[in-house]
Amino acid sequence: MKKTSIWTNIKDIDCKMLDKDIEVDVLIVGGGITGLSTLLELQNSNLKTILVERNICGHGVTSRSTAKITYLQEQIYMNTRKSSYDKASQYLKSQIEAASRLKDIITKNHIDCDLKEVSSYIFTNDEKNVAKLESEYDFLTNNHVNVEKTKLKGVNNILALKVDNTYTFHPLKYINYLKNLMKDFIYENSKVEAIDKKDGYYYSRVNGHIIKSKYVVFATHYPYFLIPLLFPFKNHVETSYIGAKEVKNTQDISAINIDKPCISMRYYGDGKKNYLIYLFQSFSSCNIKSIHDNFDELNRKYHFYYIWSNKDIITNDYIPYIGRVYKDDDTFLLACGYNTWGFTNGCLAGKILSDIITKKDNPYIDLFSPHRNINLNKILRLPIDLGCSVKAILKSTKNNVNNMSIIYKKIDGKNVAIYKDKKGKEHIVLNKCPHMKCGLVFNEVEETWDCLCHGSRFTIDGKCIEGPSNYDISFK
Numbered sequence: 001m002k003k004t005s006i007w008t009n010i011k012d013i014d015c016k017m018l019d020k021d022i023e024v025d026v027l028i029v030g031g032g033i034t035g036l037s038t039l040l041e042l043q044n045s046n047l048k049t050i051l052v053e054r055n056i057c058g059h060g061v062t063s064r065s066t067a068k069i070t071y072l073q074e075q076i077y078m079n080t081r082k083s084s085y086d087k088a089s090q091y092l093k094s095q096i097e098a099a100s101r102l103k104d105i106i107t108k109n110h111i112d113c114d115l116k117e118v119s120s121y122i123f124t125n126d127e128k129n130v131a132k133l134e135s136e137y138d139f140l141t142n143n144h145v146n147v148e149k150t151k152l153k154g155v156n157n158i159l160a161l162k163v164d165n166t167y168t169f170h171p172l173k174y175i176n177y178l179k180n181l182m183k184d185f186i187y188e189n190s191k192v193e194a195i196d197k198k199d200g201y202y203y204s205r206v207n208g209h210i211i212k213s214k215y216v217v218f219a220t221h222y223p224y225f226l227i228p229l230l231f232p233f234k235n236h237v238e239t240s241y242i243g244a245k246e247v248k249n250t251q252d253i254s255a256i257n258i259d260k261p262c263i264s265m266r267y268y269g270d271g272k273k274n275y276l277i278y279l280f281q282s283f284s285s286c287n288i289k290s291i292h293d294n295f296d297e298l299n300r301k302y303h304f305y306y307i308w309s310n311k312d313i314i315t316n317d318y319i320p321y322i323g324r325v326y327k328d329d330d331t332f333l334l335a336c337g338y339n340t341w342g343f344t345n346g347c348l349a350g351k352i353l354s355d356i357i358t359k360k361d362n363p364y365i366d367l368f369s370p371h372r373n374i375n376l377n378k379i380l381r382l383p384i385d386l387g388c389s390v391k392a393i394l395k396s397t398k399n400n401v402n403n404m405s406i407i408y409k410k411i412d413g414k415n416v417a418i419y420k421d422k423k424g425k426e427h428i429v430l431n432k433c434p435h436m437k438c439g440l441v442f443n444e445v446e447e448t449w450d451c452l453c454h455g456s457r458f459t460i461d462g463k464c465i466e467g468p469s470n471y472d473i474s475f476k
Contacts, residue, residue, distance in 0.1 A: 001299075003446050006244040006268070006275065006306040007063045007172045012056055013179040018190040018207050024048045026357060027204055027213040029192050031057030033171070033343055034335045035219035036178045037350025039185060040105075045358050047215075051182075052206055054191040058175035060466050061221045064310040065342055066242060066266055066277050068254045069102055070166035071095035072120040073341050075258050077139055078132055079318045087367060089143050091319060094364050096145075096165075098344035101351070103167055106174065109181075113173035114270065121255040123152050123160035129258050133159050152255055155263075160255075168254055168266050171343070193470065202331070215357055218325070218334035219349070222313060222455055222468040224435065231321075232436070235337055237455040238312045240282040241294050243304030244268070244275045278302060282312075282340075295445045309446060311455040311466075313337040322349045322368035323356065330356055334370070406442050416475050417442065417449070419460065429462040434471040449473065 002009075026042060028035045031053030042049045051057075071092060081088035106115050124133055140147040145163060152160040179186060193205045195216060204211040223231060240262070250267035257263045264279035280298045295307060315321065315337040322335040322345070333356060335349035348364065355362040366372065407418040408431060417431035419442050429449055431440055438453035448465070449458040457466040462474035 001304065002306045003308065004306065005064045005242075005308045006277065007067065007170060008059065009306075010170075010172055010176070012058075012172075013176045013183065015053075015057065015179060015183050015186045015188040018052060018187040018209055018211070021210045021212075022050070023212040024050050025213065026050075026215040026217065027052065027202065027211050028217045028219055029204075030060075030219035030221070031186065031188065032060050032062040032219065032221065033058075033175070033346030034349045035217070036175060036182070037347050038217055038219060038335075038353045039182055039350075040178060041350045041354035042357070043182065045354070047357065050185045050187065050211070051219075052187045052190040052192060052204075052211070054189070054467075055465055056188055057179055057186065058172050061310060061312070061342060062171050062175060062346075064242070064308055065171065066254075066264055066279055067171045067268075067343065068120070068166070068168055068266055069099050069343050070120040070163075070254060070341075071099050071344065072122055072161070072163050072166065072256075073339075074122060074256050074262075075132070076318055076339060076341070078136060078258075081139065083317065087319070088139070090364070090367050092140075092143055092145070094348055094367065095341070095344045098348040099166060102343060102347040105347070106169070109177070111174060111177045113177065114168075114170040114268065116168050116252065117164075118166055118168055118252045118254050118266070119162050119164050120166040121150075121152050121160045121162050121253060123155065123157040123255060123257050124259055125156045125158055125257070126259045127158065130159050132258060133161055137161055152253075154251075155255065155265075157257070166254065168268065170268070170270075191470070215331045215333070217353055217357075218336070219353075220336065220467050221311075222336060223334055224468040224470045231336075232454060234321075235313050235315045237453070238282050238314050238340070240264075240279050240310050240312070240340075241298040242277065242279045242308055242310060243298050243302065244277045244306040245302045245304045247274050247276045250274045275305075276302065278304070291441070291443045291450070292445060307445070309443070311457075312340040312342075313455070314339050317372075319372075320345050320349070320368055321370040322352050323365060323370055325370065327371045330359075333357070405444060411475070414475065419444075421447075421460075427460045428475045429458065430473040430475055432473075433469055434473065435467070435469040440473070 025047035026049040028051040035051050039051045077088045148162045150160050150162050190206050195204045202213050202216045250269045254266040262282040266277050268275045320337045325332045333353050338345040415431050416428050419427045433451040433456050438451050440449045443450050447460045456469035458473050462472050464472050
């Protein structure tokens with residue numbers, strides 16, 4: 001069994017590391033689908049734009065998804081129309097357009113990323129949820145979507161909804177094409193250590209060098225700053241468990257249920273082998289009891305060849321944050337909080353952010369604005385998300401996610417966590433996440449140190465591989 005995402009099993013395109021001071025118009029921070037989409041959109045502008053990535057482009061959340069390009073998104077529209085039917089309709093329109101835009105980019109550029117047109121399904125096997133699907137059918141029909149009531153073969157379900165014009169693909173093959181196309185403007189292994197603003201310019205310290213820019217775009221999974229937007233209090237982190245198993249034949253479908261536990265599935269064929277990709281269980285990270293047991297429960301389904309986990313940011317009104325960090329400032333932008341639907345929203349974010357920078361109109365700026373008005377979902381979710389944050393902090397402080405193989409102690413006055421691997425080697429790290437000082441738990445399946453509060457991840461020896469932490473936890 002390989003304890004890694006199936007998508008990482010390809011050769012990467014190498015990009016240089018920043019090794020000098022540089023002045024540009026736009027600095028993009030983060031090399032996932034959002035950052036590279038924004039860089040692509042700005043290629044035809046007159047703005048000098050570069051992208052910096054702390055590790056390797058695409059190897060964060062982008063490489064750990066199920067890689068669906070679909071506008072049929074579980075209960076997103078159901079949740080959103082509780083507070084505004086019009087916003088739910090506008091969000092649906094944005095996702096349809098984003099799926100089409102991403103498909104067009106792939107086909108027009110002849111990108112070899114295993115793009116496949118499939119039918120998308122949402123389904124239920126719970127009588128209590130049938131009414132929800134009936135309501136969803138009415139919503140989609142009223143918004144001129146060609147949707148069909150049906151049953152999904154091979155899966156226990158009472159009712160399913162089916163739409164066409166959706167897709168699956170290989171995310172890192174797509175990322176590698178963009179990297180190769182724009183590698184002169186991409187710097188990997190280049191971590192932003194600090195950003196200061198002076199006289200209308202941003203001065204970003206990266207690898208000990210300075211990038212001077214007029215604009216900064218945060219295209220990271222979770223922004224590391226705390227005060228603007230009070231972002232940690234407007235969302236929660238959700239962890240899901242995914243496996244890939246070799247199968248004889250593929251089907252041209254992707255599917256997700258609206259029940260608990262969550263089930264999401266699709267197929268993938270690389271011309272040599274065929275795979276079922278299957279997601280089972282999604283938890284608010286504050287509710288995780290045992291990472292090892294969660295992986296075991298996933299693996300009991302099919303005995304997967306690849307297994308891995310992913311973390312998603314769930315906003316309290318179920319709409320991503322894309323736009324201005326400060327309300328009247330077009331120069332400091334971000335995109336995050338995709339509610340598990342990263343590929344449509346990452347592509348869409350590239351267009352919205354580039355339009356803000358180049359002073360173009362975009363019909364979705366207000367919908368996704370981080371400063372949008374408060375609504376019923378925000379009111380209802382705020383205490384839940386606050387409670388989850390507090391619960392995660394308390395749980396991490398007590399280090400009470402079941403793992404008996406970790407020793408917590410003090411060395412030289414510092415609190416550390418120690419894991420001894422199968423060869424007897426000790427791996428010692430600082431046991432607090434640098435972001436907000438939450439305690440860390442050891443994910444012994446993937447051999448990473450994970451923060452339950454906001455999703456930071458570190459290698460077994462403490463190198464930060466995913467933020468919002470901006471620092472390593474290596475013990476020296």
